[in-house]
Amino acid sequence: MKQMIKVIIAEDFNLLREDLAEIISQQDDMKVIGTAANGTEIIELAGSVEHDIILMDIEMESVYAGIRAAESIRDKNKDEKIIYLTAHETEEMILTAMGTGAVDYIVKGAAEEKLIHSIRDAYEGRTTLEGRVKDLVMQEYKRLQESEKSLLFFVNNLSNLTKTERELIRLLLENNKVKKIAEVRGVEVVTIKSQINTLLKKLGSSRTKEITKTIRNLNLTHLF
16 A cells, blocks of 8 residues: 555645645645644644644744744654745744744745645655745855854863953953053053954954954853
8 A cells, every 4th residue: 555645734724724635635645634723733733643744834823823833843753844834935934934943944825736745855854945945044054054163163262361352352342442442451552452463363363343243143242
């Protein structure tokens, strides 16, 4: 007997939920096991029936209901394969949704073939992100990689900073200019410039703005 892909659907709009169930049920390798109309129902459904794929609407009883439900479901089972189906295509929504570990993000109105193809790919363990969604996810992945490298670099070099250099960073984070820093510390401007050059070398930066920007981006200002 042919292996059937078992799908459960979360969608608060009755007609769309019925249409989705019909489209999926027409496939000879898919079966709709159950449907839900809100976040609470899909969480309960996912925990009570055997399934392979969850087709999840994002905005149901609230704007982020699907995302919250996905988080709850994946907290219990990290292997859950969730495909988002939503009308929202903003950068914030895409990144927030994909951050839950979903396998795909389909904008409502996409061709039926795209949905069916996505379900089959998800079942086989493949990711079929397309267009803007893929670009945004890859950009975020790259940003996180760079942030991790920067974080490790800064953390590893913090112990090498002197008390004077930490104070210098604190004053730079307050947006003070070199002349003002010299006045605050009661030293000559040339001394501050020399200290800044040493600091730049230690932290692998070419400008003080790079240091302060990185520290702020990594939420490390409390260390200074």
